[in-house]
Amino acid sequence: MAPKQKGNVDIVAVAKAAKVSPSTVSRTFNHPDLVSPATRKKITRAVQKLGYVRNRAAQMMHGKRSGTIGLVVPTINHAIFAEVIQAFSDAIDQAGFTLLLASHGYDLEREYEMVRKLMEHRVDGVALIGLEHSEATSRLIAQQETPAMAIWNYAEDSELPCVGADNRLAGRMAAEHLLELGHRDIGLIFPDTRGNDRAQYRLSSVMETLQENGVSVPEYRMSEAPYSVAQAKLAAISLLSARARPTALLCGNDVIAQGALYGAQSRGLRVPEDVSIIGIGDFKGSADIEPGLTTIRIPAETIGSLAGKRFTAYITSDTREPFRLRCGLESIVRGTTGSAA
Amino acid sequence: MAPKQKGNVDIVAVAKAAKVSPSTVSRTFNHPDLVSPATRKKITRAVQKLGYVRNRAAQMMHGKRSGTIGLVVPTINHAIFAEVIQAFSDAIDQAGFTLLLASHGYDLEREYEMVRKLMEHRVDGVALIGLEHSEATSRLIAQQETPAMAIWNYAEDSELPCVGADNRLAGRMAAEHLLELGHRDIGLIFPDTRGNDRAQYRLSSVMETLQENGVSVPEYRMSEAPYSVAQAKLAAISLLSARARPTALLCGNDVIAQGALYGAQSRGLRVPEDVSIIGIGDFKGSADIEPGLTTIRIPAETIGSLAGKRFTAYITSDTREPFRLRCGLESIVRGTTGSAA
DNA sequence: AATAGTATTGCAAACGTTTTCATTAATCTT
């Protein structure tokens, strides 16, 4: 269809074909109003004919933005991050940016490597998940003066601009719901909190809230489970096999809660009559399982979308006004919690 | 810590600080063996001190690879693609590449836009999901001579190199499993097949296989559901509310199957005694629900990982030997299927 | 019809690298 010699269709090839200078071609793209309609048409035709595609790398060398934003997540393969990534991607796409994505598997050392890698590509900004990052990462960001932001967690004193929810509050809300229902003997299943400030905040505020209300959680009521339904199920079974079992299970996230639910069911326990279960997150699907999972809703899509919009605005503005947005949480009471016996 | 004037730490700043020429600095990175250890040390120190980060865009202008690979998916927010993306990302990262990710929401027009956008960034290769793409997309890829591949679907006569599973076979296997159990009255719940060759292949081969065995599926036994547990649940309820209900439900993917399972349960039907349900995919979580979902396993992680490895090898080789890799399917029989009454 | 604008275009420098080629310094040969 559009036959051309080699892969070297550049702006000067277009210029030649249209019988104008390269400058004019460039202007046609960047300041169309400065070039006469007739010339513009010639150039457009040449572009079509040769199949020219602009080269952002070359543009970038003139102080233009690269048009890319880096996002570094712990893992992609995780319902909740997938939702955030999707929303973030769509939002920045709207503003003409492309997403450079990297994951680090909850390893803050690797996170640094990834940020560095993204910076070699001269991303116009880099977004990280959570507020806890290595010293090296912060230094790198400051040094390179790359716009950066944190997604997912909100804290009023965060170093980076952030858009997210208050995970401490999430933990508090979950605990309070259980307390209100009269539960005093509560089991906890959380993921490893190292390098995971979301989980850490949730867990510590849960403990705090319970303590404030005179409820203490002994060591044997706590279990650790990674992000896996199967393993959470095992953890729940172990917790529920104690002589005197807890009347409720508070889980660090919805996946764990789902596992806990299956675990309880497999032990022949009725939920919520015999044991109440609450999660945090409200993942896609949490509403649909039977019975519907009671949880604290963290609006992943809203967060991702808002973060993308706000970040691109931040990047393209000259003033670079820092921002901190807190997204609301919601107690979603479905079928897995009931009052304590 | 490392104070510097402005954001303009380039190779010549490093050269100046190390009292050598820019050429030598460049060589230290690209051909360390050509520069004396002493000089190398000086330069390394200067790099540290100034916090220099290499500029791949500038490198790219010398025919070097950009070090990025574009991946265009229908959606990120989907268990199965999330798994593929993660594996693909990890694999190309191993080879020193970074992922540029874009999604098109099952719209082939937008897919074209996304591919184009990625090409402006001069990705070293672009990977697409599935084998069905717009004419314009194919033309663009051919014209730009950008290495491209298809992920997820396998076909022996595919235009693009591909790594994936044979979705026709998947459909056949699901149908055969049901036939073997004696089912003759089967309901079908599939997503919209437009612009989704995976679903299309599955559906057509299911129909074919049933027909071959003398089983026909009337219109009223077919239902369409998007990728959503809730909507699939509704679709299943509608199918199962017929006067004479089907003895089995064959679902286009596991999410739909999960919804179908909940739907059946909510109608008070026992699975698999009253109705059998089979999915396709074996998503994470399909093993854990109660009862475990019978399904045809498509090894997403293997596919993503293999695709990443193979594609980077393809890109970096001079010969550019095309490839087509078929990943095996597996019938995973769990608890949701049983013999027909 | 001459003057002053204004609209359109081209020239050339610049961006941050890599690389070829040339130059200098160091080491080896005999």
Add this chain to the structure above:
DNA sequence: AAGATTAATGAAAACGTTTGCAATACTATT
């Protein structure tokens, strides 16, 4: 100890754009 290699470095051109400035060709004004 002189010539011949070899190792280490630098100078300058090149990559594909953008943009400030200068030049040209119009158009409007009087």
